[in-house]
Amino acid sequence: MATLASLVISILGFAMITCEYPPIQPCPGEGPRYGDFKCNHDRTHRVCAQLVDNSDGKCQELSWSDKKQTFWQITGQEQWNWKTKVCSEPNPGDSWCICMWATANLIDKVGCKNVHINCAATDVPYLLGAEKDGGWNLDKARECIKEKCPEPKTEEVKPSNL
Secondary structure: OOOHHHHHHHHHOOOEEEOOOOOOOOOOOOOHHHOOOOOOOOOOEEEEEEOEEOHHHOOEEOOOOOOOOOHHHHOOOHHHOOHHHHOOOOOOOOEEEEEHHHHHHHHHHHOHHHOOEOHHHOOHHHHHHOOEEOOEEOHHHHHHHHHHOOOOOOEEEOHHHO
C-alpha cells in the first residue's frame, strides 16, 4: 500500500524532506513511577536532566552554576532531594525526569550552557510544542532544547526512491 508521501511524490513529482525525532529512551536514574523510566507520561515531567555524577558509584550532586549550586538548590527543592533514588535500583543512573517549568527556571537562572540535558531521553517534540508549564513561559526552554538537542538529520525522499 502506498503512503501519502509516496502518492504526493508520484503525482506531483517532487522530493519531500522527512524528519522526526527517534523514540524516547529511558532516563537513566528515573524512578519506577512510570514503569518504563521514560519522560513521556504526564504533561510536565518531559525533560531528562542529569542531576548527579554517579561514575564509580559516587552519587554526587552536579554543579549547575558558577556559584556551584545544585539542581535542588536552584529550584528550591532541597528538602525533597532525591539523589539517592537517582543512583539506586531499579534504574540506577545520573538523571531524572524533571518538570518543564523546572527546566525553564534553571535556564533562566544559570543559562543554557550550564543545563545538563539527556536529549535521547527527553521528549523534545512535546517540549517544543509547549508554551507554558506551571505558570512558566517556556520560550527560553524551547530555544535551549533546540540548541542542545538539534533535529536529527533529514532524509530526502525522491520519486526514484519509491
